[in-house]
Amino acid sequence: EPEVTQTPSHQVTQMGQEVILRCVPISNHLYFYWYRQILGQKVEFLVSFYNNEISEKSEIFDDQFSVERPDGSNFTLKIRSTKLEDSAMYFCASSTWRGETQYFGPGTRLLVL
Amino acid sequence: TQLLEQSPQFLSIQEGENLTVYCNSSSVFSSLQWYRQEPGEGPVLLVTVVTGGEVKKLKRLTFQFGDARKDSSLHITAAQPGDTGLYLCAGKSGSARQLTFGSGTQLTVLP
Numbered sequence: 001e002p003e004v005t006q007t008p009s010h011q012v013t014q015m016g017q018e019v020i021l022r023c024v025p026i027s028n029h030l031y032f033y034w035y036r037q038i039l040g041q042k043v044e045f046l047v048s049f050y051n052n053e054i055s056e057k058s059e060i061f062d063d064q065f066s067v068e069r070p071d072g073s074n075f076t077l078k079i080r081s082t083k084l085e086d087s088a089m090y091f092c093a094s095s096t097w098r099g100e101t102q103y104f105g106p107g108t109r110l111l112v113l
Numbered sequence: 114t115q116l117l118e119q120s121p122q123f124l125s126i127q128e129g130e131n132l133t134v135y136c137n138s139s140s141v142f143s144s145l146q147w148y149r150q151e152p153g154e155g156p157v158l159l160v161t162v163v164t165g166g167e168v169k170k171l172k173r174l175t176f177q178f179g180d181a182r183k184d185s186s187l188h189i190t191a192a193q194p195g196d197t198g199l200y201l202c203a204g205k206s207g208s209a210r211q212l213t214f215g216s217g218t219q220l221t222v223l224p
Contacts, residue, residue, distance in 0.1 A: 004155075006155075031210060033210070033211070033212075035212075041216075042214050042215070042216050042217075043156065043201065043203070043212075043214040044214070045211040045212060045213070048210050048211060055210065056209060056210060056211050058211070089153075091155050091156070095210070100144045100161055100163060100205070101144075101146060101158060101161045102146070102158075102212060103158060104148070104155040104156045104157070104158075105155050106154055106155045107153075107154065107155045109153070
């Protein structure tokens with residue numbers, strides 16, 4: 001069964017460093033999403049992406065964040081200058097054009113020191 | 114801001130018992146999804162409900178979407194230790210695609 005994959009599974013970085021989190025969505029899906037989950041808190045929406053542009057973003061998704069689909073398969077989330085409070089699990093998700101159901105990847109655990 | 118409240122937050126039961134967890138909001142959702150999440154992993158989809166009053170069954174799990182599409186419930190019959198996990202509801206409203214998640218119900222089924 002097709003699934004969303006994410007790399008790396010874990011990332012440790014120093015505050016102020018740039019990180020890029022990678023995702024390979026399900027191949028025939030058209031909408032892509034990033035969510036994050038701070039330890040012990042709810043899953044929170046960051047951004048959705050369709051047709052090579054951002055379609056929705058939350059207040060969390062400020063200028064420090066960017067997304068890109070550099071080729072036909074990968075979908076990336078870049079954090080330009082990480083802060084301690086960026087430490088969280090970051091989940092990628094994808095959905096078909098109808099978008100009713102989003103399928104999530106296993107997540108990348110980001111730890112900012 | 115749309116909120117989804119899940120209850121109970123924690124539930125510990127014996128194997129073989131039945132249970133119901135609830136997901137409530139004051140907002141209308143166009144669809145609602147239930148996920149199960151294991152520690153350190155991503156949410157795994159269980160079901161999507163779209164129509165008010167809809168009932169869906171997945172083996173021993175029964176999902177219901179409220180008539181007004183503001184609430185949902187998950188009922189598990191004859192719970193098993195393998196049902197242990199964090200159950201999350203997540204709703205989508207209007208034309209927006211972002212999901213609003215509840216805080217989850219942590220279920221523990223004791224053998």
